[in-house]
Amino acid sequence: MKKYDVIVVGGGPAGLAAAISSSENAKTLLIEREHRLGGILKQCIHDGFGIIKFGEKLSGPEYAEKYKDMVKEKNIDIITDSFITDIKKNDKTFSVTVVNSSGISQYETYSVVLATGCRERTAKQVFINGERPAGIYTAGTAQYFTNILGYLPGKDCVILGSGDIGLIMARRLTLEGANVKGVFEAKSEPSGLMRNIVQCLEDYDIPLELSTTVSRVFGKERVEAVETVRVDKNMNYIPGTEKVVKADTLILSVGLIPENEIAEKLGISTDIKTKGPFVDNSLMSVNVPGIFCCGNALHVNDLVDYVSESGETAGKNAALYKNTNRKLTKIIISDEFMYCVPQYINYETDEKNIIFYIRVKNNCNNVRIIIKNERDEIVYSRKYIIMRPPEMERLVINKELFKNTSFINISLENGDDNI
Amino acid sequence: MKRKIDIYLKKNIGKSATSSEYRKSILLEGEADSWSKIISAGKYAAKFGYKGVINKISLKGFSEDYISKPDFTDGKFNNYNTDVLIIGGGIIGCSIARELSKYNINILLIDKESDVAYHTSSRNDGMIHPGLVPKPGTKKAFYNVRGNYLWEKISEELDIELHRTGSVITYDKKFLNIIKPFLKMRADKNGVPIEFLNKDEVLKYEPFSSDDIVGGIRLPTAGIVSPYKATVAYAENAAVNGVVFGFNTFAEKINTVNGEIISVETNRGKILPKTVINAAGVYSDIIAQMAGDMFFSIHPRKGQIAILDKKYGNSLYSILSRPNLNFHSDTKGGGLVKTVEGNILVGPSAEEIPYREDYSTDYKTIISMISKHEKALNRINKNQIITYFSGIRAANYEEDFIIEKSDYIKNLIHAAGIQSPGIASAPAVSEEIEKLTVEVLSVYKEVKRKDKWINRRFSSPQPLKLSIKDRGNLILKNPDYGKIICRCEEISRGEIIDALKSPLEISDLDSVKRRTRTGMGRCQGGFCTPLVMQIISEFKNEPLNSVTKKGHTSFILGEKTKEFTGDDLNEKV
Numbered sequence: 001m002k003k004y005d006v007i008v009v010g011g012g013p014a015g016l017a018a019a020i021s022s023s024e025n026a027k028t029l030l031i032e033r034e035h036r037l038g039g040i041l042k043q044c045i046h047d048g049f050g051i052i053k054f055g056e057k058l059s060g061p062e063y064a065e066k067y068k069d070m071v072k073e074k075n076i077d078i079i080t081d082s083f084i085t086d087i088k089k090n091d092k093t094f095s096v097t098v099v100n101s102s103g104i105s106q107y108e109t110y111s112v113v114l115a116t117g118c119r120e121r122t123a124k125q126v127f128i129n130g131e132r133p134a135g136i137y138t139a140g141t142a143q144y145f146t147n148i149l150g151y152l153p154g155k156d157c158v159i160l161g162s163g164d165i166g167l168i169m170a171r172r173l174t175l176e177g178a179n180v181k182g183v184f185e186a187k188s189e190p191s192g193l194m195r196n197i198v199q200c201l202e203d204y205d206i207p208l209e210l211s212t213t214v215s216r217v218f219g220k221e222r223v224e225a226v227e228t229v230r231v232d233k234n235m236n237y238i239p240g241t242e243k244v245v246k247a248d249t250l251i252l253s254v255g256l257i258p259e260n261e262i263a264e265k266l267g268i269s270t271d272i273k274t275k276g277p278f279v280d281n282s283l284m285s286v287n288v289p290g291i292f293c294c295g296n297a298l299h300v301n302d303l304v305d306y307v308s309e310s311g312e313t314a315g316k317n318a319a320l321y322k323n324t325n326r327k328l329t330k331i332i333i334s335d336e337f338m339y340c341v342p343q344y345i346n347y348e349t350d351e352k353n354i355i356f357y358i359r360v361k362n363n364c365n366n367v368r369i370i371i372k373n374e375r376d377e378i379v380y381s382r383k384y385i386i387m388r389p390p391e392m393e394r395l396v397i398n399k400e401l402f403k404n405t406s407f408i409n410i411s412l413e414n415g416d417d418n419i
Numbered sequence: 420m421k422r423k424i425d426i427y428l429k430k431n432i433g434k435s436a437t438s439s440e441y442r443k444s445i446l447l448e449g450e451a452d453s454w455s456k457i458i459s460a461g462k463y464a465a466k467f468g469y470k471g472v473i474n475k476i477s478l479k480g481f482s483e484d485y486i487s488k489p490d491f492t493d494g495k496f497n498n499y500n501t502d503v504l505i506i507g508g509g510i511i512g513c514s515i516a517r518e519l520s521k522y523n524i525n526i527l528l529i530d531k532e533s534d535v536a537y538h539t540s541s542r543n544d545g546m547i548h549p550g551l552v553p554k555p556g557t558k559k560a561f562y563n564v565r566g567n568y569l570w571e572k573i574s575e576e577l578d579i580e581l582h583r584t585g586s587v588i589t590y591d592k593k594f595l596n597i598i599k600p601f602l603k604m605r606a607d608k609n610g611v612p613i614e615f616l617n618k619d620e621v622l623k624y625e626p627f628s629s630d631d632i633v634g635g636i637r638l639p640t641a642g643i644v645s646p647y648k649a650t651v652a653y654a655e656n657a658a659v660n661g662v663v664f665g666f667n668t669f670a671e672k673i674n675t676v677n678g679e680i681i682s683v684e685t686n687r688g689k690i691l692p693k694t695v696i697n698a699a700g701v702y703s704d705i706i707a708q709m710a711g712d713m714f715f716s717i718h719p720r721k722g723q724i725a726i727l728d729k730k731y732g733n734s735l736y737s738i739l740s741r742p743n744l745n746f747h748s749d750t751k752g753g754g755l756v757k758t759v760e761g762n763i764l765v766g767p768s769a770e771e772i773p774y775r776e777d778y779s780t781d782y783k784t785i786i787s788m789i790s791k792h793e794k795a796l797n798r799i800n801k802n803q804i805i806t807y808f809s810g811i812r813a814a815n816y817e818e819d820f821i822i823e824k825s826d827y828i829k830n831l832i833h834a835a836g837i838q839s840p841g842i843a844s845a846p847a848v849s850e851e852i853e854k855l856t857v858e859v860l861s862v863y864k865e866v867k868r869k870d871k872w873i874n875r876r877f878s879s880p881q882p883l884k885l886s887i888k889d890r891g892n893l894i895l896k897n898p899d900y901g902k903i904i905c906r907c908e909e910i911s912r913g914e915i916i917d918a919l920k921s922p923l924e925i926s927d928l929d930s931v932k933r934r935t936r937t938g939m940g941r942c943q944g945g946f947c948t949p950l951v952m953q954i955i956s957e958f959k960n961e962p963l964n965s966v967t968k969k970g971h972t973s974f975i976l977g978e979k980t981k982e983f984t985g986d987d988l989n990e991k992v
Contacts, residue, residue, distance in 0.1 A: 132779075
């Protein structure tokens, strides 16, 4: 059995970054199930990646290429086309079972970084009913068809969901020669980044209908039409607002779900808000020490730059991992927030600063994020002109501020207060 | 009798409605304004002991029913002579084909779809019913109990995974004591073993069963198979023994002379059979009528079923239900079934509909089934659903199987009206049809058993189910078993190639899915669809955009927009 200090699971942007940072201090193995490294970036041929990380606008493959070059320079063992079937916890280590075309191999490691990414919510999971013809695809699958295989998924497309991939696919399909008849969004606000609404829909005159969803599919062999219906605030259909839109393709961009089946099997507790593991600021699971998590497996990010950043954090800490008792400070967030990562703080780590990724539930204007300790003292505050659910906020805060408190509270208050 | 029916029709359907005796059956005609009235009329007429109810009452404003069928014609089967022609490639047609393949006769099985088990046989919960529900004395009761018994042997011979789990039915009130004698009597009459359990015993079998029950019954002979894999197994064994499978072959017309079928016209030419077996499922009444033997009607009864994510499969060990107080024998209450693959199925519903191929689902039904069956197993909830589907039961008004030689057409045999418990009954139905066919065919030629009949069939390897060592060795022999294509269900490239190489020629995504489970997991094919398509396209040496989801014109891709050069797809790291 081969032994490693760190095994990184997944060779997408999070895993690549984790492997690089881990390799500086530890013997590292990177395991990727696909043929090539790069994860979903391989099919994201649009630009906008790397503005924060590299200060330039890159396409997905270009961004991945930069990381792949860095990986090649490091001393990292890499296996691709390799699928992990099991991770078992031993006394001090983990055994990882891998299947690939040369057989079944087992590895032993002190820590594991889960960088398994996420999957897309499907038509059935959002309860689109009706017939079951060909022509219904998640946006990621449609993107694979278009960008990797070089085929259009169809001619006349309807897109449900204004998530970023949906918006990007609306533009891509238009450029490739398909007719995008509209993007429908059940919520009253778009779910994607503002820049994508402008650059992908408005620039191409693709209509966006808010508070409207697709309720039914028609067609026996191939999609022939879909029924759209307006919904109220509680997502109930408004009778009498049904419309039939002729289309041969329905593309869904209705949410991403972190892939945490390996974590679940290890008994890792997950946050229902992020659908990823509960972690501390080293991005280590709070209940199964030695397991780290990053990227979209931890929580769904909107920028790859932050995915890489969390990979670096996880990889670095995985390399330094020693099984010692942690004292964790719980982070309590108020109702206005969708989630905050990490959910706990371990004061005894090397970093000077703690990075928080935080997202609000609804659009808010002129607000202030307030962080208090157990003595109700404000240790940090920051003003925002606008906060939107699709746009994650990142806070970098000096760790010293969280000394000597058993919990911290993060709340959102009116921005006008003079603090 | 007819008078009573006429009075009922006038009162409930309208003046236009009439009945007439046709041969030994009763024919209902007219026009009604609702489908439920038509069903009620048929059910009413079934009470008078006619051979069958032919319900031709039409629904006002109802246009032609959709039939999925091939969109091409060719001469593949033109003037094709065969001793036996089986119409329908569900589990009934395929099991008959397999049983008849032991004789020195030519057999052609046709189906309008691109694969076997395309309709009802792949759209049910795979339960091997114990046989308690059918009325004693009915064909259903007989074939169900006999079929249940035969499954032991069949599963062994055809390498079909059978889980003989037993089923548990729980009750919350003292009700059980009242119906206990009735259940005991019925079980004895049908020859079904039954055990009465107290609450603790129920919890021993189903530890997560709801706590507020007083007890239950257990039917130890109940079991579970994968209904489509079972159908495929039957078909593959039949094919190995010389049965010819004609897919995409649609029976359009049956020509008879003097009460005898002389030819069956299809989109692929005129077939010349000595005998014809009607195993056409929801279309079995139409085939019977085409052949000049109209005596029953199929009224499609839809069942919707929800599939829960495997990772919640541990909440259930077998088959569990908690029925309502009214015990009906022809409306199914549904329940919870743990499939052989480990998912929990919730359902089915039972809805009378005018369409024979309407596989739509609706939110209300799916959600109401979850809330209904949550009462049996609190641990399930709607967030565990990964997908749902529906199937159509081929119900006739007599609510019994039709397994017989035609009264009027001397070379026609019916295996019709087979609905639930059709999977459970299939081995017994095919055993009977085998006898009948040999009898009928013996008039035309000498029917002898083959010297060499291969009664065993072996499934291709399922690496996931092997020990680490065996799986490793398998991969050493064929590295394709180590290339995982479907990440949710852990299905390898080797298994997909095996499916494509199987004795039945298949080429669409759903056919591969039925054999391997690719795309059946929680991502529902999001990741593996393009990969499986590439394997199919390579294997068939046909362009990627000729691959279909389910045959006919269900193309997955549109036009090609890019040409790749070089080896960028093979670049590594």
